[in-house]
Amino acid sequence: MTVPSADAFLDCIRQLRDVPVPELYCEFRIERFAQENDDEGRALVRRAYADIYERRVRACDHGTVKWLWNDPAFQSAWKRIRGRRPPVEPTWYAHEDEAFLNRKFAQLKEAALSGDRAQFFSHVRVVLYDHFAAWDWLIGLTEALHEYLYLDAAKIAATNRKCITERLAAAIKGIEALAQLADDPFASALYESVTRGTGHHARLSEMAGTLSGLKEMTLIDPENLYPIARLDDTVKERLFVWRIAQLNRRRWRVPKTALIADLMAIEGFATQPDERTVERQCAAFDDQLTRYYRQFDTTAAGKRIAVDAALWRKQHPGQIEAYLAARKLKPRRTTAGAKNATVEASTVGTETAQNEESTTVIK
Structure with a gap:
């Protein structure tokens, strides 16, 4: 297949991002879920997930997504993160999964009955903006490909x-x-x-x-802020490596260099670095990020984060360590300072529908 045009990429990104259904937000009223009759609330939760599914189907039918699905290099990369070939359409039907819908409704019902508006609308946002974690990754990849192919x-x-x-x-x-x-x-x-x-x-x-x-x-020194310093024949590839490494760290906490190397064999790349080269580049980016956070910790915002992180640890003793141990994870590599503690603290206890749907194979 021919590499999609710049306009096709932009239209695809718009459709991928259009999966959430924020227009239903005003219908998720707390009194609707606090009433004795549950039918109205249950129907609303089902409707939200049915609308999300329909939008996923439309997005997967886009020519740019099909181009990716059919690329052997992308198929290899997708198997690393999902353990199977990319589907032609979403394979999980949330609006037909009664156990899943019951859990979502129960969360909303409990928060509504308690009168905790903040907790209630937190659950509402999870429902309306829900799409599995690999979908977020796909959006980030599509944006990075558009940047590599068409932007300077x-x-x-x-x-x-x-x-x-x-x-x-x-x-x-x-x-x-x-x-x-x-x-x-x-x-x-x-x-x-x-x-x-x-x-x-x-x-x-x-x-x-x-x-x-x-x-x-x-x-902050500019050399620690920008991932690109020198302009040469591989500068676009190095920026792509940085983009995907950042994307992978948000998702899996590691850059996943083999996955990046697979992706750079997708049609349209002028140069395809091997995994060893990608590893060296990611290691250099890690060193740069460490230097950045050491300098960031000296700013007023960095100092506030240090205070907030120390307070969170004091209020939740052992939770970060228990969370990481249960998942056999190591602390993020940032600095020895506050940023590391704050990033870990923000992760603990954040279990959403993304985790329920996403079953990943880490390689």
Whole structure:
């Protein structure tokens, strides 16, 4: 099959992202699930999952998805994460799985009866935005392929890396000038007068509030922020490796270099690095990420994260370790500081429909 066009990729990404059904949000009212008769609430949960399934079917029928499904390299990669060939359409019918629907309804019912609105709407979001974890991965892969095939993102990143220090200095100088204008009551009054009714009305003092954030940004070295430094014949491939490694880490906590090497044999790649090359690149990205977080920990936000993480650990002693041990996982490799603790804390207890549907084979 011919490699899809840029427009075809964008249309495919739109359809893949269109699977959630947020338009049903207003119908999930807490009183509807707190009432004695469960029929209305159960029907609404079933309707949401039926709509999600129909959208999945439409997305899987897109020419770009079919192009991926039929590519031998993608089939090899998909087997690594799902243990089987890619399906021509979704193979799990949530709206027909009574046990699954009963669990989802019971969660909503319990939260509604307790009067815990935050918990109730948390469950609502899980239902309306549910799609199995491999679907999120597929969206990320499609976006990365579009970027590799049709965008000049690597060159832009390398250019921005060279310019960010200079741009930050200019921005700080400009914001400092805004702060001085904000301290001038006559200038402030004039600014509000000339911007009123233009759609761009704002107080100078509010704009000047970004100064501290810009100064915090200067604490991060550009070499630790951008994954691309040099421009050569493989720069687009290296950016793709970085994109997919990040995507895989969010899903499986590891870059899965063999999977990345498989993907780079998909039709359209100018260069196909072997797994050993991908391993070296991912190791370099890991080192860069470690340096980044060490610098991030010195920022005001990094220090707040450290305090929050320490508090969470104190309130939930042993939970992170138990969670990791039960799943035979190692702590994420970031830094020895707060970021690691916070990332682990955010993972513990987050069991959603994604986990119920996704059965992965890690290789």
